[in-house]
Amino acid sequence: MRRVQCNPDVIHRGGVSVGGSEMSVFALGYIGFRTDGAIEEWQAFGQDTLGMSGTVESGVLRLRSDDRAFRLQVEKGEPGLAFVGWEVANDEALAEVVRRLEAAGHEVEPASAEDCRARGVREMVRSVDPAGTRLEFFYGQMCPQSPFISPTGTQFVTGDLGLGHVVFQVDRFDETLDFYRRLLGFRVSDIWQGENGTATFLHCNARHHSLALRPGGDPGNPRMIHFMLEVATLDMVGMAQDRGYDALTRRMGRHFNDMMLSCYFRTPSGIEVEYGTGGIQIDDATWTVSLIDRPSGWGHQAP
CATH class of the missing domain: 3.10.180.10 (2,3-Dihydroxybiphenyl 1,2-Dioxygenase, domain 1)
Known part of the structure; x- marks a missing residue:
């Protein structure tokens, strides 16, 4: 490591x-x-x-x-x-x-x-x-001496995988994609190309993607579509969905590419947060890029 x-x-x-x-x-x-x-x-x-x-x-x-x-x-x-x-x-x-x-x-x-x-x-x-x-x-x-203690008993999956992931809609898509790949070393995980949109998913460690980019949006004004936090168990996702139901934007579902089982909330800043568990990890020695036609296998419907 x-x-x-x-x-x-x-x-x-x-x-x-x-x-x-x-x-x-x-x-x-x-x-x-x-x-x-x-x-x-x-x-x-x-x-x-x-x-x-x-x-x-x-x-x-x-x-x-x-x-x-x-x-x-x-x-x-x-x-x-x-x-x-x-x-x-x-x-x-x-x-x-x-x-x-x-x-x-x-x-x-x-x-x-x-x-x-x-x-x-x-x-x-x-x-x-x-x-x-x-x-x-x-x-x-900084890693403070005081330990992290979740007020809800939640365990987050971080470590070498980092905080989670971020998804942006950007107007200068090709230039932005080149920026992250050529200058910062990100690798393509897979590509969504469907009737409802397109996106390129990028990784910088074993997490399936730490960054995803979608074309569109206003010039010079990138839009963060959502960020993701991963937790240790399905029960932790389900209990968060119950606790935060008033802020829920999408009920539990599973993504087709990283297999994350998750729900979505609206944060007080107006940006969505995906809250999930069970995301797959990438081994670059064996991973091959796939083209997918939809982001979710099931679920992720509005409450």
Whole structure:
């Protein structure tokens, strides 16, 4: 394994190497959101429905799902996505990301020591993908001494698989896809091509996909369709569906490609969260890309 977990009780699954060399991006590290509502509303949703633990400091909410200092951050502002944090292994990997991005003509901004402290990371840089998504690349995220304790007894599947996945609709699809594949080392898992839409699913570790891209949307205004959190058991998904029924947007169903059994909720920022279990993992030595004609095998209907 490439990285040792700070907390051995966190559910941990193996990383992945590609073609004998490790990818530049290791995992989805964290996501930042904005809300124009009460921060306490997001805190209640994160704790009571999702089973994360949350603390508010200086008006900023940070939610934990494992041994990391935070996985989701929420602050006041226009509702929506603020940033996506992608993790790399170490300072050499971060320097390589910077080199590739700058060589391709993308601006890279080193984060200040104050910003790194606020994120709880050793080092971080910022950039923007061709669709306009604000990105942060980092290594060395803080693992606090205090253990993660879910208020609902939920166990999240993270470790080398990272936080989960994110799905975006982007107007500059080809350029954005090339950005993640050529510059950041993502590999295609499979492609959805059906009557109701298309999407390309990409992985950067053994999780079936950490990122998916769909064409469309407004220029310079990428839309996060949803993000995903994986938990350990079907019962944990079912109990969350019961707890958060008022925010439920899609009832339980199974996806056709990663086999995730999941339901969906609307977050207080207006972005959906998929909440699932049982996602398959990829071994690049044997995996082959497939073309699928629908995203769900069954279910995922509106309540």
